[in-house]
Amino acid sequence: MPFEFKLPDLGEGISEGEIRRWLVHEGDMVTEHQAVAEIETDKAVVELPAPRAGLVARIALAEGGIAKVGEVLMIIAEPGESAPERPRSVSVVGTLPEAEDAEAVLATPAVRKRARELGVRLEEIRGSGPRGSVTLDDLAKSSPPAKPAEDRHGEVERVPLRGVRRTIARNLVKAHLATAFVTCMAEADVSDLWELRLRELAALKEKGIHLTFFPFFIKAVQHAIVAHPLMNAAVDEEREEIIVKKYCNIGVAVDTADGLMVPVVKDVGRKSILDLAMEIQLLGGRARERKITLEEMQGSTFTITDFGHFGGTYATPIINFPDVAILGCGRISDKPWVKDGQIVIRKILPLSLTFDHRVTDGVDAAGFLTKVTDYLEDPTLIFLEST
Secondary structure (H helix, E strand, O other), rough: EEEEOOOOOOOOOOOOEEEEOOOOOOEEEEOOOEEEEEEOOOEEEEEEEEEOOEEEEEEEEEEEEEEEEOEEEEEEEEOOOOOOOOOOOEOOOOOOOOHHHOOOEEOHHHHHHHHHHHHHOOOOOOOHHHOOOOOHHHHHHHOOOOEEHHHHEEEOOOOOOOOOHHHHHHHHHHHHHHHEEEEEEEEEEEHHHHHHHHHHHHHHHHOOOOOOOHHHHHHHHHHHHHHHHHHOEEEEOOOOEEEEOOOOOOEEEEOOOOEEEHHHHHOHHHHHHHHHHHHHHHHHHHHOOOOOHHHHHOOEEEEEEEEEEEEEOOEEEEOOOOOEEEEEEEOOOOEEEEOOOEEEEEEEEEEEEEEEOOOOHHHHHHHHHHHHHHHHOOOOHHHHHHO
């Protein structure tokens, strides 16, 4: 009997996924556990394995389509079996013949998706592909030139809210609705840290390690959390409890071509600056290549974002829900600074901390930010207090 392959429960509260790419076609034979599709979820792009071997009798959802957990993605049949008939449109007077005619058109999911985007009826096109199937070239030849979209003020472009950008939009709205967020700011004199990194850059580069400031930011946050544990927490809405987490996993915001992604560096208290540098380098590369896994995107307790790399100074970073705090690091620049009673030029780092005011208050947040500043201004403290 043909098998309905449905979108499985992927965990972490994921309720749906977007079909990013089909790796098989109708008529292909697949083996058990063979990757058949790439699905983009709220967390990452994952490959779906076939739950059984057989013939791909039907692909039920085109690329770009959104599937809910439990929705049929494809029909897998034994050789010689046929897929059940597609449901036909029915009216009060019976089955509509147009539905049956439309289903007779041979076309890949990608072609069907493009036809919908162009508003083209496939049954009106003479196909030039195998067995008369409609190809993308057939669509292009049959479609009139696209007219610029306009509103009453002028020309516009409509871009589908899909993929990572769609996930970002939903998560940011959720964070705004679910938290009472406040941002406080400070400046840190990181001149000594600047010199320390500069001294070690060349030697570490020879070992294939790119040392950024991020590992130091992570260690400073980890140590500051010891004195201010409410910054490393979450809220259980149903039980009205604050969950103070005894482990420290830091989410690292990474800019990718598809949008912002947040891989998670686990158990940072047990890792050295060099360990962190190598892991950030690895996770950042995997995120930009869209090879990051769900596991590598889960479990953060606090998040750090470095917008200074792109020239920013201060900001109001949005909490990476369900975390209750996020630290934003701005661009390090030369500024006049009072040191030992003298005005000197120093390397100054702007810091922006957004926290959930339901969990803690400004006194605690200011104290936490002061601690972070202390560690960054005197990096020897980081090494002295690290295990």
